[in-house]
Amino acid sequence: MLKLRSVDLTVTVILLAVGIAQFVGGLTMDRLEMRRIHPASIPGLLPMILGIAITIVAGLQLWGLMRRGDNDDGAHVSGFIAHTELLKLLGLIAICAAYALFLVGRIHFWAASSLFVASFIIIFEFSSAMPRRALLFMIARAVIIAVAFGGALSYLFEDLFLVRLP
Amino acid sequence: MNTVFDALLSAFANLSTPMMLFNVVWATLLGIFVGALPGLTATMGVALLTTLTYSLDRDAAILVLICMYVGAIYGGSRSAILLNIPGTPASAATALDGFPLVRQGKGALAMAIATLGSMLGTLVGIVMLIAIAPPLAEAAFGFGSYEFFWLALFGIVISGQLTHSGEPLKGYMAGLIGLSVAMIGSEGIHSYVRFNFDIQQMNGGIDLIPAMVGAFGFAEVLFAMTLPAAQMVEKKSVPAPIRDLLKSVWRYKRTVFESGVIGTLVGIIPGVGEDIGAWGSYAAAKRHSKERAEFGKGSQEGLIAAETGNSAVVPGSLIPTLTLGVPGSASAAVLIAALFLHGVRPGPMIMFDQPEMIYTIAVMLIFATIAMGVFGMALTPVFVRVLKVPRTILMPLVFCLCVIGPYALTQRIFDIWVMFFFGVVGYVLRRLNYPMAPLVLGIILGSLLDKSLRRGLILSNGDITAFFTRPVSAGFAIVIALIILLSIPPVRRLLQFKRRGGSANSEETGNGAD
Numbered sequence: 001m002l003k004l005r006s007v008d009l010t011v012t013v014i015l016l017a018v019g020i021a022q023f024v025g026g027l028t029m030d031r032l033e034m035r036r037i038h039p040a041s042i043p044g045l046l047p048m049i050l051g052i053a054i055t056i057v058a059g060l061q062l063w064g065l066m067r068r069g070d071n072d073d074g075a076h077v078s079g080f081i082a083h084t085e086l087l088k089l090l091g092l093i094a095i096c097a098a099y100a101l102f103l104v105g106r107i108h109f110w111a112a113s114s115l116f117v118a119s120f121i122i123i124f125e126f127s128s129a130m131p132r133r134a135l136l137f138m139i140a141r142a143v144i145i146a147v148a149f150g151g152a153l154s155y156l157f158e159d160l161f162l163v164r165l166p
Numbered sequence: 167m168n169t170v171f172d173a174l175l176s177a178f179a180n181l182s183t184p185m186m187l188f189n190v191v192w193a194t195l196l197g198i199f200v201g202a203l204p205g206l207t208a209t210m211g212v213a214l215l216t217t218l219t220y221s222l223d224r225d226a227a228i229l230v231l232i233c234m235y236v237g238a239i240y241g242g243s244r245s246a247i248l249l250n251i252p253g254t255p256a257s258a259a260t261a262l263d264g265f266p267l268v269r270q271g272k273g274a275l276a277m278a279i280a281t282l283g284s285m286l287g288t289l290v291g292i293v294m295l296i297a298i299a300p301p302l303a304e305a306a307f308g309f310g311s312y313e314f315f316w317l318a319l320f321g322i323v324i325s326g327q328l329t330h331s332g333e334p335l336k337g338y339m340a341g342l343i344g345l346s347v348a349m350i351g352s353e354g355i356h357s358y359v360r361f362n363f364d365i366q367q368m369n370g371g372i373d374l375i376p377a378m379v380g381a382f383g384f385a386e387v388l389f390a391m392t393l394p395a396a397q398m399v400e401k402k403s404v405p406a407p408i409r410d411l412l413k414s415v416w417r418y419k420r421t422v423f424e425s426g427v428i429g430t431l432v433g434i435i436p437g438v439g440e441d442i443g444a445w446g447s448y449a450a451a452k453r454h455s456k457e458r459a460e461f462g463k464g465s466q467e468g469l470i471a472a473e474t475g476n477s478a479v480v481p482g483s484l485i486p487t488l489t490l491g492v493p494g495s496a497s498a499a500v501l502i503a504a505l506f507l508h509g510v511r512p513g514p515m516i517m518f519d520q521p522e523m524i525y526t527i528a529v530m531l532i533f534a535t536i537a538m539g540v541f542g543m544a545l546t547p548v549f550v551r552v553l554k555v556p557r558t559i560l561m562p563l564v565f566c567l568c569v570i571g572p573y574a575l576t577q578r579i580f581d582i583w584v585m586f587f588f589g590v591v592g593y594v595l596r597r598l599n600y601p602m603a604p605l606v607l608g609i610i611l612g613s614l615l616d617k618s619l620r621r622g623l624i625l626s627n628g629d630i631t632a633f634f635t636r637p638v639s640a641g642f643a644i645v646i647a648l649i650i651l652l653s654i655p656p657v658r659r660l661l662q663f664k665r666r667g668g669s670a671n672s673e674e675t676g677n678g679a680d
Binding site: 061 | 218221335336343361384388559563565569574577579585586589594597599615
């Protein structure tokens with residue numbers, strides 16, 4: 001069980017750090033003096049301003065979160081992420097990452113897409129209580145959809161839109 | 167007047183080819199389905215379709231995207247009415263009265279009212295687009311670096327202020343994150359590469375399309391798969407006689423007009439979007455209604471206000487998109503990227519470079535509206551069937567499109583990583599109530615803000631007061647200062663206290679720790 005308020009707090013602290021880092025990044029950025037540019041047009045100007053703004057906003061947010069404590073006033077994010085939901089989410093991200101970041105570009109696009117679609121449907125429709133017949137039907141349906149979709153997508157992009165697929 | 171009429175007629179003639187009409191049919195239909203399916207939004211639909219329009223010619227590509235936009239905003243009403251689940255956030259207000267009407271057995275009437283309301287709302291918006299856009303573009307022609315700096319800042323601030331859900335700081339933060347993303351890569355004045363973290367692919371910056379496909383597409387997939395499934399209402403609806411429908415709409419003609427104007431005006435405000443248009447119109451209709459008690463229990467007036475309001479935002483949001491280059495909604499932000507891809511440069515120069523474009527887009531909107539009306543009235547049973555497609559089948563297909571779309575644009579695997587990163591970050595931020603519209607607007611307006619600020623400072627030789635002395639700049643500066651001031655909780659509380667004649671009790675003043 002993950003408290004949303006804790007996630008909010010963590011994200012705010014990360015943003016605070018990003019704000020400070022951005023300000024430092026802007027401050028230490030090249031001034032391009034050798035190009036004789038106007039000091040008012042240095043590339044780090046807006047990043048510095050944004051860094052300060054992010055730091056202030058994140059600071060105010062953090063202050064609000066700390067001051068509010070665990071009191072839920074309805075206007076702010078509250079509640080929990082249940083263990084099952086978190087697992088589902090992480091599984092979802094993992095399967096999407098496996099397809100987008102690993103499979104695409106390594107094997108042919110239609111094969112990667114078909115494999116992903118079929119796995120996705122089977123994983124998320126599978127239930128241990130499913131009768132054998134229903135399970136076989138679900139797998140067959142998933143494979144048919146996956147192959148048809150993978151093929152159609154490849155044909156659409158490669159042959160109709162002339163896009164070189166990964 | 168004659169020139170406008172001639173321009174519209176010429177655009178109408180150019181777009182009335184069989185191929186264009188075919189494009190109107192499929193794109194609007196696809197848009198309605200995208201909008202109707204919970205988990206797929208208009209912004210996502212436009213973003214994904216943009217990647218499918220690379221090979222189309224300019225007018226066909228823009229037509230297809232506009233039809234998708236109009237169709238998807240309208241399509242959201244189908245699932246809002248039938249399932250009590252808004253297909254898009256823009257239809258949340260529709261569900262309030264649409265679903266109770268279905269439960270009363272008036273589903274067909276509710277859907278017909280929503281369709282007619284959407285058509286009328288879009289038409290009001292189109293009339294305002296034709297009337298407002300050309301003079302606004304002409305006025306913006308006199309804008310310099312100072313005005314553009316304030317305009318870009320105004321877009322971020324107002325969008326951050328209006329799209330947050332109870333926490334203005336999160337709206338501002340989303341805008342600042344977007345602006346920071348825009349700082350990555352080669353900047354526009356000296357071509358100096360910033361924040362690339364020694365990654366070569368980041369030298370050119372983060373492309374808008376992969377970022378948006380991730381933030382709206384992949385994040386939606388994650389949301390849709392983790393939310394509980396909806397239950398379909400199986401109760402049969404009695405078909406609505408046309409006479410009843412027209413009587414209802416005529417009875418609420420004032421609401422229709424008022425909602426159309428409110429929706430269009432909301433659309434003009436940068437980054438705010440269709441959901442605010444719907445809620446604003448709904449609230450205004452409720453305030454003026456003689457049947458106020460019916461709202462939320464199946465009020466036809468409430469339904470028509472919400473649908474007219476959200477549909478009027480579509481043409482409204484195109485007014486600043488085309489004339490200022492500042493998108494009126496998140497979907498319009500995607501549309502800007504698509505317009506650039508197809509050689510249209512939105513901004514004050516549009517009336518100089520491509521004066522016919524505004525009228526061409528107005529005619530495209532009319533085509534999309536007609537198609538929306540025809541499909542909306544005729545295909546209700548098909549929508550009901552499509553809504554039954556399980557998300558376990560739909561979402562992997564959507565994710566495949568999220569992967570291939572950004573890749574097709576640049577042929578870089580790196581853009582798939584960008585999409586993925588923004589999807590996960592977008593999901594986390596949205597889960598924590600950070601609005602996405604200011605983030606997208608920040609990415610779009612970042613380079614305008616940066617260039618305008620530094621060009622302005624070069625012109626004034628580093629004198630910052632130059633940003634406050636020109637009339638338009640000063641006006642923008644005052645408005646922005648007021649918006650920020652009013653979002654500070656102690657100031658808000660003080661104003662509330664004064665408004666109530668100092669009678670605020672300690673409980674009220676103690677509230678609002680935001």
